[in-house]
Amino acid sequence: QVQLVESGGGLVQAGGSLRLSCAASPRTFSTYAAGWFRQAPGKEREFVAAISWNGENTYYADSVKGRFTISRDNAKNTVYLQMNSLKPEDTAVYYCAAGGSVVLLTSGRASYWGQGTQVTVSS
Secondary structure, three states: OOEEEEEOOEEEEOOOOEEEEEEEEOHHHHHOEEEEEEEOOOOOOEEEEEEOOOOOOEEEOOOOOOOEEEEEEOOOOEEEEEEOOOOHHHOEEEEEEEEOOHHHHHOOOOOEEOOOEEEEEEO
16 A cells, blocks of 8 residues: 655746645655546546656656646655746646656556645746
8 A cells, every 4th residue: 555645836926936745655666657647626537647656757648737647755755846937827736646657647547646735827
């Protein structure tokens, strides 16, 4: 069983930056692919970014490509999402997820989910 706890959300003005963190346990998390999803009010949860277990491969939704960067530190059992040039349409609850592969994650098939952290971007 993998437990995921997100942090780093908050209120930011358009054009600003935030870095989300996802702390995971147990140490076997390092063997999982990890990713971030988001869900805006009234919308379905959507894929944002994913990273392979060793950090060598990353994938992004077109809507965030060039603005967001996913990374991980397996020594700290933590995954990060650096969000730059934020837009009001990035406002959502952001969820950390872990799964067997980045292919599964990009299609929304995660094995484990965090509780989410709110990101609000004001115009």
